[in-house]
Amino acid sequence: MRCYKCQRHGHGKARCKKPAAVCVRCDKGDHVERDCSADPHCVNCRGDYAASSKTCPKFLKEQAILRYKAENGGPFQQVRKAIVFEIHKNDFNPKVCYCRQVSTSNDANSAPQGSQSPSNSPHRRRNPKVLRSPHRLPIPSPPRSM
Known part of the structure; x- marks a missing residue:
């Protein structure tokens, strides 16, 4: 999901905290894409393409x-x-x-x-509600009493 206001990934326009919109093509905030003639620049990875590129x-x-x-x-x-x-x-x-x-x-x-x-x-086949995180270590079983 890409925000159409700041052009960053991970949130939508409704949840964007940036005060001003950014051009999807050049990463500047003073114009819209249809008026842009600047070289493309990705706001997400600093690549030489627009923020909407599928290769980012x-x-x-x-x-x-x-x-x-x-x-x-x-x-x-x-x-x-x-x-x-x-x-x-x-x-x-x-x-x-x-x-x-x-x-x-x-x-x-x-x-x-x-x-x-x-x-x-x-x-x-896993229970889709349970996601096993690789960050967690297994919990050891308690020792058995005899």
Whole structure:
């Protein structure tokens, strides 16, 4: 989700806290896109394209978050933390669904990432209301008394 006021990802225009609108093409606040002749500049990643570009890494990350949430459920902030954790932990390709990335094996004999169909993914069978965060450590069982 991209805000059409400040052009940043993660919130909509109704929740934007910026006082003035920003041009989607050049990241300046004194005009609208249809009047813009400046070189494109992405407000999200500082790339040489408009903030509405589908090639922006920030856009691709947001798409991965929304895709994972749609397929698996869970609180939005927890899904975002899990995706960000995977991005920093592994070589993460945001064009491939997060659930397919983590469900594939790392050994050399495994199928290429993203080849597993969503209906066969073990993450599709989980309770969609329960999202297991990689940030939490398992709670040890209490010792058994004899």
